[in-house]
Amino acid sequence: MKRITLAIVDDDMVSRSSIKKYLENSDKYEIVMEFIDGKGLLNWLKNNSVDILLCDMRMAEIDGVELMRALHLLYEYIPIIAISSFDDFYYVRGSLRNGAANYLLKHELTREYLESVLDKVCDQYNIHPSENRIYKKRGYVALCRSDFETSKIKTLCEQGILDFEFGKIGIIVISPDIKIKSGVNILEFKQDICKVILDMISQILGDKYSYIANITDSYNIVLLVSFGLERSTLIIINTIHSIASRLYRMSVRMLDTTLYIICSDTYESIESAMEAQESIQKKIEDKFYNGANKIIYDAVTAKIKYKDSEFERTFLDQLEFEIQNNINNVKKTVEEIFYKLEEGRYSQVIVRETTEKILELLRVYKLTDATMFDDAKLRMKYFDLFTQYRELVEDFMKKILTDNKKRYSAAIEAVIAYINNNISEDISLEDCAGIANIGYTVLSREFRAETGMRFVEYLNLQRVNKAKSLLIRGSISMKEVVKKSGFRNYNYFFKVFKDITGETPSDFLNKKI
Numbered sequence: 001m002k003r004i005t006l007a008i009v010d011d012d013m014v015s016r017s018s019i020k021k022y023l024e025n026s027d028k029y030e031i032v033m034e035f036i037d038g039k040g041l042l043n044w045l046k047n048n049s050v051d052i053l054l055c056d057m058r059m060a061e062i063d064g065v066e067l068m069r070a071l072h073l074l075y076e077y078i079p080i081i082a083i084s085s086f087d088d089f090y091y092v093r094g095s096l097r098n099g100a101a102n103y104l105l106k107h108e109l110t111r112e113y114l115e116s117v118l119d120k121v122c123d124q125y126n127i128h129p130s131e132n133r134i135y136k137k138r139g140y141v142a143l144c145r146s147d148f149e150t151s152k153i154k155t156l157c158e159q160g161i162l163d164f165e166f167g168k169i170g171i172i173v174i175s176p177d178i179k180i181k182s183g184v185n186i187l188e189f190k191q192d193i194c195k196v197i198l199d200m201i202s203q204i205l206g207d208k209y210s211y212i213a214n215i216t217d218s219y220n221i222v223l224l225v226s227f228g229l230e231r232s233t234l235i236i237i238n239t240i241h242s243i244a245s246r247l248y249r250m251s252v253r254m255l256d257t258t259l260y261i262i263c264s265d266t267y268e269s270i271e272s273a274m275e276a277q278e279s280i281q282k283k284i285e286d287k288f289y290n291g292a293n294k295i296i297y298d299a300v301t302a303k304i305k306y307k308d309s310e311f312e313r314t315f316l317d318q319l320e321f322e323i324q325n326n327i328n329n330v331k332k333t334v335e336e337i338f339y340k341l342e343e344g345r346y347s348q349v350i351v352r353e354t355t356e357k358i359l360e361l362l363r364v365y366k367l368t369d370a371t372m373f374d375d376a377k378l379r380m381k382y383f384d385l386f387t388q389y390r391e392l393v394e395d396f397m398k399k400i401l402t403d404n405k406k407r408y409s410a411a412i413e414a415v416i417a418y419i420n421n422n423i424s425e426d427i428s429l430e431d432c433a434g435i436a437n438i439g440y441t442v443l444s445r446e447f448r449a450e451t452g453m454r455f456v457e458y459l460n461l462q463r464v465n466k467a468k469s470l471l472i473r474g475s476i477s478m479k480e481v482v483k484k485s486g487f488r489n490y491n492y493f494f495k496v497f498k499d500i501t502g503e504t505p506s507d508f509l510n511k512k513i
Contacts, residue, residue, distance in 0.1 A: 002129035002130065003026070003027070003028060003029055003129050004028060004029050004030070004051045004052065004118075004122060004127055004128070004129050004130075005029040005030055005031075005032045005050050005051045005052075006023070006029055006030065006032065006050065006051065006052050006053070006054060007029045007032060007033040007034065007035070007041065007044075007050040007052075007053050007054070007055070007128075008020075008031060008033075008034045008035070008053075008054045008055075008065070008120075009034070009035040009036075009037070009038060009040075009055050009056060009059070009346075010034075010035075010036070010054070010055075010056035010059070011036045011037060011056065011059045011060060011084075012056065012085075013199050013200065013203045013254075014107075015056070015083070015106055015252070015351075016034050016199060017195070017196055017199045018106075018109065019031070019054065019083075019109070020034075020195075020199070021115065021192075021195075022110075022111040022114050022115075023111075023114070023115075026115070028115075028118075028120055028129075029115070030269070032050065033050070033137070034202060035207075036059075036141040036202075036203055036206055037059055037060065037061055037062065037206075038059065038061070038062035038066075038070070039061065039062065039207075040206065041053075041067070042070065042071075042353060043074060043207070044076075045071075046281070050078070051082070051130065052078075052079050052080075052081060052101075052118065052122075052127065053071070053078055053079070053080045054080075054081050054083055054104075055067060055068060055071075055080050055081070055082055055083065055100075056083055056084060057082055057083070057084035058084060058085070063483055064082060064084070068080055068082070068100060071299075073428045076143070077125075079101040079109065079121050079124075079125045079127070080100050080101055080102065080252045081101055081102045081103070081104060081117060081118070081121060081129070082100040082102070082103045082104065083102075083103075083104045083105075083106060083109075084103075084105065084106065085105070085106045085107060087380075092509055093287060101121045101124060101125065102117050102120060102121055104117055137161060137162050137163060138163050138205075138207055138210045138211070139201075139202055139205065139210065139211050139212075139213070139451045140153075140156065140162050140164070140211070140212045140213070141198060141212075141214070141215075142212065142213070142214040143215075144218070145214075145216075147214075147512070148214035148435065149214070149274070150270055150274050152272055153212060153270060154270065162212075163210050163212075164210045164211075164212060164224075164226050164240075165210065165226045165229070165470055166226075166269060166270050166488045167226065167227060167228045167229050167230070167268075167433050168226075168227040168228070168229075168230055168233075168236055168266045168267070168268060169224055169225065169226055169227065169266065169267045169268075169269075169270065169273040170224070170227060170236055170237075170240040170263075170264060170265075170267075170297075171222070171223065171224055171225075171263075171264035171265055171267070171273060171276060171277050171280060172223040172225065172240060172243060172247075172261060172262070172263055172264070173220060173221070173222050173262045173264075173277065173280045173281060173283075173284050174197060174220060174221040174223065174224070174247070174259055174260075174261050174283050175218075175220045175259065175260040175261075175287055175384070176190070176193045176194065176197065176219070176220075176251070176259055177257060177258040177259060177260060177292035177293060177385075178193065178219075178257070178258055178367070178382070178384075180379050180382050180383065180388065182375055182379065183501075186379075186381075186382045190219040190382075191215075191219070191221075193255060193257060194215045194219055194221055196254070197221060197247070197251060197255075197259075198213055198215075198221065200247055200249065200250045200251065200254070201213060201221075201223060203250075203279050204243055204246050204247060204250070205225070205243070208414065209226060209227065210225075210226045211223060211224060211225045211226065212224045213434065216281065218384075218496075220281070220283075220284055222277050222280075222281065224270075224273055224274075224277065225240070225243065227239070229264070230442045233265075233266055236266045237263075237265070237266070240263045240264070241263060241295075244261045244263050244295050245295065247259065247261070248261060248295060257401075258292055258293040259293070259295075260284070260287045260290075260292050260293065260294050260296075261294070261295045261296070262280050262283055262284060262296055262297070262298055262301070263295065263296070263297050263298065264276060264277075264297075264298045265298065265299050269496070270321075273413045276298075280298050282303065283298065283301060283303055285304075285348075286301075286303065286304045287384060287385065287395070288304075288344065288348050288385060288386050289304060289306075289345060289447050290304075291385065292385055294394060304345055305311075305345065306345055306346065306347040306348075306354035307345055307346045307347065307350070308347050308349070308350065309345050309350075310350065310353075311337075311346060311350055311353075312340070312475070313355045314472070314473040314474050314475055315333070315336070315340065315473065316337075316346070316354075316357055316358070316361070317336050317472050317473070317474045318333055318360050318470070319333045319334065319337065319358065319361060319468045321469055321472045322465075322466065322469050323361055323362070323365050324365060325465065325468075327465040327466075327468075327469060328416075328420045328462065328465070329420070329423075329465065329466055329469055331395070331397050333469065334358065334393055334394075334397060335406045337354065337358070338389075338390045338393070341354060341386075342386060348383075348386075351386060351389050352380055352383070354390065355380065355389045355392065355393060356377065356380070358393055359373055359376055359377075359393070359396065360373070362396060362400065372396070376392055376396070379392070380392070385404060408450050408451070409446070409450065411436035411437070411438055411443070411446065412446060412447060412450050412451070414435050414436050415432045415435060415436050415443065415447065416451075418431075418432060419432070419458070419459060419462055420462070422468050423462055423463060423485065423486050424466075424483065424484050424486045425486060426486070427486070429443065429444060429456075430456050432455070443455070460496050460500065461500060462499065463485045463486045463487060464485070464496060464497055464500045466484065466485040466486070466492070467481050467482075467484075467485040467487075467497060467505065468501075468508065470484055470485065471505060471508060474509075478490070478505070481493075481505070493505075
């Protein structure tokens with residue numbers, strides 16, 4: 001579909017992004033180029049034409065009034081719409097005296113207002129969609145995977161549409177660290193973030209370097225930067241680092257969003273660069289364990305090898321037993337599961353499946369409601385960090401522990417927390433009295449009054465519950481079970497276990513197999 005072509009010259013990236021956002025779905029208007037200063041625009045117009053120009057009035061080097069004067073000397077009939085943050089008389093008079101077709105104030109700009117002004121200018125100058133060709137684009141964004149191929153890029157260069165020298169090429173792959181929030185359209189949010197980052201790239205590279213960019217299906221950005229005939233590899237590598245660092249700082253300052261960036265070495269041809277970017281894209285997946293908020297280098301970063309086998313079922317069996325029997329060890333078992341997942345470098349698919357199984361157990365045993373569970377599953381679809389899964393479950397656990405917590409006095413709460421956190425250690429009434437900052441005889445009396453059990457009965461019950469959950473796992477020796485549950489020796493463990501449960505540890509284990 002033919003559309004009326006527009007170009008923007010404005011050193012304010014936010015302003016350019018807003019105008020592009022307003023017109024991105026327009027059937028009538030298309031923004032074909034943008035510039036941060038008048039010099040770049042004047043050079044581009046030597047080989048290109050555009051239907052309407054939107055020009056900022058206050059810029060470095062050449063302000064809008066001077067630029068309009070120069071444009072009308074060189075290109076008499078080009079319609080110019082002046083845009084500015086200022087509504088003072090100097091800028092209004094200056095733009096109108098130099099032939100501005102209309103005037104827009106940034107702080108009043110809306111989609112409807114912008115389109116109405118453009119429509120008026122089209123009527124005034126009798127502008128209709130034409131076959132304007134845009135030559136020598138310094139920046140090209142491939143909107144789909146098929147446009148980001150070697151043959152397509154070469155064709156655009158041969159046709160004179162893209163100005164990209166096939167000399168030395170550097171690669172930067174960018175993954176925005178998106179904060180996943182409930183109630184937000186995640187896909188739309190990711191798209192908007194990527195578009196603004198592309199605007200930042202355009203601002204940073206300007207007319208100095210030509211580039212090709214692609215937004216991947218995972219909403220990462222692959223950037224190829226041409227360094228032409230530059231011979232010094234050191235200069236190129238330092239420049240790539242400088243571009244990545246500036247982009248990172250701009251993203252933090254303007255979007256409050258950190259970035260995970262991989263910078264490459266240099267490549268001598270478009271073919272080798274395109275092959276390399278495929279490999280680097282695979283490394284961007286390692287952000288999952290490497291963590292967000294980093295600039296790393298492809299040459300010194302090895303690809304993580306992921307484990308795709310199913311996570312050990314016995315850990316989930318142990319967790320289910322603890323949840324089912326209201327054992328206080330649930331939080332620690334969840335922490336151990338995530339420790340094992342991270343240590344084993346399980347793939348994101350396995351981590352997601354395991355997290356869903358944990359949340360499903362919490363839902364089945366009524367520790368969380370279906371709405372929270374469904375919301376969590378939806379959010380997990382867009383996670384790209386291991387810590388996001390762990391923190392999601394931790395948030396669930398905090399809520400569950402808060403909602404289901406028995407209300408004891410501060411002293412007894414402190415003692416129970418100490419027992420739960422140190423169950424494998426030697427614990428005495430005197431130790432706990434020191435924790436509660438009261439005498440041990442007072443603690444003994446108050447503990448029984450509030451819990452309904454003597455201190456030693458409660459302690460032994462928690463130790464036996466811990467032993468049960470470890471026995472469920474099956475992969476731990478009896479010696480380790482005795483040690484981890486805090487018993488001094490096997491004989492004492494056997495006696496206490498049978499006194500409380502009415503069966504031996506072996507009988508209990510055989511029933512569970």
